[in-house]
Amino acid sequence: MRVKRRESFKGAGGTLGMPGYKRPCRHCGELVPPDSNVCPFCSRVNPRGPLRCPGCRNPVKKGWKSCSNCGLGLETTCPGCGEQTFFGDYCEECGERLTVTCPGCGEEQPPLEENCVDCGEPLE
Numbered sequence: 001m002r003v004k005r006r007e008s009f010k011g012a013g014g015t016l017g018m019p020g021y022k023r024p025c026r027h028c029g030e031l032v033p034p035d036s037n038v039c040p041f042c043s044r045v046n047p048r049g050p051l052r053c054p055g056c057r058n059p060v061k062k063g064w065k066s067c068s069n070c071g072l073g074l075e076t077t078c079p080g081c082g083e084q085t086f087f088g089d090y091c092e093e094c095g096e097r098l099t100v101t102c103p104g105c106g107e108e109q110p111p112l113e114e115n116c117v118d119c120g121e122p123l124e
Ligand SMILES: [Zn+2]
Pocket: 025, 026, 027, 028, 029, 030, 039, 040, 041, 042, 043, 044, 047
């Protein structure tokens, strides 16, 4: 008699997805610890995804034109190269980080607002 196994951990990656298991950085492909916020190999943020909306942090997918939650447009013009790119953490064309750092308080944030979301200083 066959016992039905729970397969809740099996996602799109097949055997990947076990908690605590190292997974590849989506930027450089090196294996990074599961709780990494920054890849220790390439120093980029959010090495394991998922991609999130810069406005509301709702998970989004590459190729979406707008966030399914807040409707924010998910394409932006890169400040580094001027190309249209998916609004992820980095430009897909040149790798420029798509955040601005507040000159007032140093808070990093997506280039969405004229003023800092934290302290209200104008962002240059
Ligand atoms: Zn990396």
